[in-house]
Amino acid sequence: MDEFSFIDAIKQKDYKQPTLVKGIGDDAAVFRSTSDIVATVDTFVEHIHFSLETMDPFHIGYRVLAANISDLAAMGSEPAFYLVSMCIPKSWNQQALEEIYRGMRDLAAKHRMDLIGGDTVSGDSLMISITAMGYVPKDKVRYRSDARPGDVVFATGTLGDSRAGLEMLLEGQECKDKDDYIQRHRLPEPRVALALGLQELDRVALNDISDGIASEANEIAEASGIELTIIEEKVPVSQSFHQFTEKQQYDWKLSGGEDFELLGTVSVANWPKVQELAAETETPVQQIGYVREAEEPRVLIQLREETKRLTKSGYTHLK
Numbered sequence: 001m002d003e004f005s006f007i008d009a010i011k012q013k014d015y016k017q018p019t020l021v022k023g024i025g026d027d028a029a030v031f032r033s034t035s036d037i038v039a040t041v042d043t044f045v046e047h048i049h050f051s052l053e054t055m056d057p058f059h060i061g062y063r064v065l066a067a068n069i070s071d072l073a074a075m076g077s078e079p080a081f082y083l084v085s086m087c088i089p090k091s092w093n094q095q096a097l098e099e100i101y102r103g104m105r106d107l108a109a110k111h112r113m114d115l116i117g118g119d120t121v122s123g124d125s126l127m128i129s130i131t132a133m134g135y136v137p138k139d140k141v142r143y144r145s146d147a148r149p150g151d152v153v154f155a156t157g158t159l160g161d162s163r164a165g166l167e168m169l170l171e172g173q174e175c176k177d178k179d180d181y182i183q184r185h186r187l188p189e190p191r192v193a194l195a196l197g198l199q200e201l202d203r204v205a206l207n208d209i210s211d212g213i214a215s216e217a218n219e220i221a222e223a224s225g226i227e228l229t230i231i232e233e234k235v236p237v238s239q240s241f242h243q244f245t246e247k248q249q250y251d252w253k254l255s256g257g258e259d260f261e262l263l264g265t266v267s268v269a270n271w272p273k274v275q276e277l278a279a280e281t282e283t284p285v286q287q288i289g290y291v292r293e294a295e296e297p298r299v300l301i302q303l304r305e306e307t308k309r310l311t312k313s314g315y316t317h318l319k
């Protein structure tokens, strides 16, 4: 295999997005648009985001694109294009690399996304960086800074599952519904359908949960200058999540990360509409707290016996 035969092997034969002018094959890709364009990049590094113990090549591709699509959803945009930059160790063969791309293609197909470019280099450990782009109608982008006092705080899906799956993989442990937890870790489903449904609303603050809700809630509080309270027992978890120790449950649902669910806030008046859109798009949503005016931006966690400060405790690089 050389760089050029590899690119030929992973190139799409035809494209789905009508706004694409030039895909793979020139110095850069070209697309044309009248809507607002959302652009994001996320990187996946061996031994940090995955290891061959935790993921097969297919999952690696799927999971890194999912992380990017989740950011597009958190901005309220519709996924359209992605570019892939890879650093590949010599020990990886073409078949394994094509599996990574099969994982990406599998998820891309669900969202009609086109692979329009990338870059390939060799190096010591596997690194994949994806740049993804999406469209959003003018003034419908969903910022972290749009939470207001009086808002309902909501979360989609269940939290902590990905971290539970990772634990089972790394520790070789057994648990009830183990395969489901592992699947949540390897093959997350970003909440695009709900995010697009929410375009009907005038104002929603959104953030996706990659580091852990403790982290993302603080990002909303800081960006919006509000106080956000999370009611601990309302944080949605899977049915069999209670099998884990109290400490594991608490840590994993608040700081486990990589669930790629959405955390959001809307006005009380619009909350029924969110529930309606959630039902239409078959997305579980749950109110988990509320927003109040703040002297200083902060996040509180309301436990049964006390309410205390919840600081950023999710995953942090460079620490």
Ligand SMILES: Nc1ncnc2c1ncn2[C@@H]1O[C@H](COP(=O)(O)OP(=O)(O)O)[C@@H](O)[C@H]1O
Pocket (backbone or CB within 6 Å): 041, 042, 071, 210, 211
């Ligand atoms: N190395 C970098 N250079 C420029 N911008 C960066 C870099 N790393 C992160 N950012 C920007 O900082 C913001 C927060 O990034 P991050 O915490 O990774 O977001 P997310 O968790 O949604 O992926 C984003 O606007 C991102 O584009």
Ligand SMILES: Cc1ncc(C[n+]2csc(CCOP(=O)(O)OP(=O)(O)O)c2C)c(N)n1
Pocket (backbone or CB within 6 Å): 042, 043, 047, 048, 049, 050, 051, 054, 067, 166, 210, 211, 256, 257, 258, 315, 317
């Ligand atoms: C082998 C392995 N160890 C640990 C983790 C846990 N982990 C790695 S990165 C991360 C946080 C999310 O990654 P980041 O690069 O911060 O994504 P972003 O917030 O930019 O979307 C977590 C929980 C993992 N997924 N795999």
Ligand SMILES: [Mg+2]
Pocket (backbone or CB within 6 Å): 041, 042, 043
């Ligand atoms: Mg990021």
Ligand SMILES: [Mg+2]
Pocket (backbone or CB within 6 Å): 070, 071, 074, 207, 208, 209, 210
């Ligand atoms: Mg994000």
Ligand SMILES: [Mg+2]
Pocket (backbone or CB within 6 Å): 210, 211, 315
């Ligand atoms: Mg992060």
